[in-house]
Amino acid sequence: MDLNLLKEAVVEMQEEKALSLTEEYLAGGAEPLSLFKAYQAALAEIGKRYEQEIYFIPELIMAGEMMNTASNLIKPLLADNAGMTENKRGKVLIATVEGDIHDIGKNIATMMMDLNGFEVKDIGVDVPGDRIIAEAEAFGADIIGLSGLLSLVFDPMKKLVEALKAQGLRNKYKVIIGGGQMDDKACAYIGADAFTTDAIAGVNICKAWLD
Amino acid sequence: MIVIGEKINGTRKEVGHAIRARDEKKIQALARIQVDAGCDFLDVNVGMPPDREPGDMVWLVKTIQAVCETPLCLDSANPEALRAGLTHINAPAMINSVSGEQSRIDGILPLACEFKTGLILLPLDETGIPKTSDGRMVIAEKLVSLAKAGGLSEDQLYIDPLATAISTGTDAAMVTFDTIEKIRKAFPGAHITIGLSNISFGMPLRSLINQSFLSMAILSGLDSAIMNPNDRQLKGAMLAAEMLVNKDKYCQKFSRAYRSGKIGSEAAGTK
Numbered sequence: 001m002d003l004n005l006l007k008e009a010v011v012e013m014q015e016e017k018a019l020s021l022t023e024e025y026l027a028g029g030a031e032p033l034s035l036f037k038a039y040q041a042a043l044a045e046i047g048k049r050y051e052q053e054i055y056f057i058p059e060l061i062m063a064g065e066m067m068n069t070a071s072n073l074i075k076p077l078l079a080d081n082a083g084m085t086e087n088k089r090g091k092v093l094i095a096t097v098e099g100d101i102h103d104i105g106k107n108i109a110t111m112m113m114d115l116n117g118f119e120v121k122d123i124g125v126d127v128p129g130d131r132i133i134a135e136a137e138a139f140g141a142d143i144i145g146l147s148g149l150l151s152l153v154f155d156p157m158k159k160l161v162e163a164l165k166a167q168g169l170r171n172k173y174k175v176i177i178g179g180g181q182m183d184d185k186a187c188a189y190i191g192a193d194a195f196t197t198d199a200i201a202g203v204n205i206c207k208a209w210l211d
Numbered sequence: 212m213i214v215i216g217e218k219i220n221g222t223r224k225e226v227g228h229a230i231r232a233r234d235e236k237k238i239q240a241l242a243r244i245q246v247d248a249g250c251d252f253l254d255v256n257v258g259m260p261p262d263r264e265p266g267d268m269v270w271l272v273k274t275i276q277a278v279c280e281t282p283l284c285l286d287s288a289n290p291e292a293l294r295a296g297l298t299h300i301n302a303p304a305m306i307n308s309v310s311g312e313q314s315r316i317d318g319i320l321p322l323a324c325e326f327k328t329g330l331i332l333l334p335l336d337e338t339g340i341p342k343t344s345d346g347r348m349v350i351a352e353k354l355v356s357l358a359k360a361g362g363l364s365e366d367q368l369y370i371d372p373l374a375t376a377i378s379t380g381t382d383a384a385m386v387t388f389d390t391i392e393k394i395r396k397a398f399p400g401a402h403i404t405i406g407l408s409n410i411s412f413g414m415p416l417r418s419l420i421n422q423s424f425l426s427m428a429i430l431s432g433l434d435s436a437i438m439n440p441n442d443r444q445l446k447g448a449m450l451a452a453e454m455l456v457n458k459d460k461y462c463q464k465f466s467r468a469y470r471s472g473k474i475g476s477e478a479a480g481t482k
Contacts, residue, residue, distance in 0.1 A: 056413055056414050057412070057413030058379075061378070108379070151258055151261065
């Protein structure tokens, strides 16, 4: 068994090879969690290649699918998912805010957060602010991720942050806004803690908050 | 092809800055350069923040109309900004856009009927963009019948088949082409327009993807696009495709654009 071989297969987008190695190693009695960690290491490398513009979004999605396939093989072999849930970095609630239905960025961010060890709850598009807050409270989120592509989303986002303040909840959550039009001005206007225009960069910001 | 020039968009940093600084020269230059390239409408999007939209829209409309007569396509989701702009408009205008979302139907459709403008229809609703062409047609049909009931003719409607990113689903372009064909069949008198750049989101060599996509969409029945009219390569791909689908008599649009140096390599005499 050579976990580097597995990692390399995932990094190089060799879907069938990665799957057959995973099956072979599991059948050979490999520690399931060690395989999972090889996948996570591969994913970190894929994220780097994305940042360097060697890989693009299709590779992120393909990596996500390879990871899901592997998780489905590995998870049943772990008692209570031990080692997988206790390694969770923190909880992120994510939504596209009221007035906008764009979901590509949100979906990629959700997938990348999940793959990077966050427990993520995605509550969909066009979600009113009071529902986002209620869901964050119920979920026990550490971070609220607000997505939106249109400039129309700035006001609902601002209102949400103000509602958090009014309810005395503002310090309980980190708020990150994501979307193609986000910048420091939008971030200041809305009163968020950070902005991102890119899913991987957003994940890195959230990691820095919780690690 | 009916080209809607996309450059006057306040969500682009330098344009947003020019709007806030009331830089007439910058905006008028953007209008002229697109008009010179032969665009049929100028899209006018004021960008953010929302509370400034109506005032910025009026200023933009007046500033652009001072130097050209090209019809404007007012691009906003904010009914107040649209109304403010429409009351100052000279030529027959267009609104970008209404969707199947109830708030847009209530806020924007009545404006198009009241001011008798062209109207871009987006077949999406509160649940997002339907994944299938049939799902998009259900919303398109509803919007077309509402618009007609409000007094608009099919010729005033510009239906957008919608393009989602090919990077996140490799059937994205085929769904668009399929939708175009169904719109063409259901509403022969309506126009079909599209914002091109979504298709290539998340990919390298985006302009190459956009050119191929535009050519193929024209074969399916696309007759309008929201694009950069000064992109020589995209324009060349568009004119070549129109010619190839027998929509360019004696190839004259293509040939004329070539002779006037608007398409092809910028070096003179290149064939």
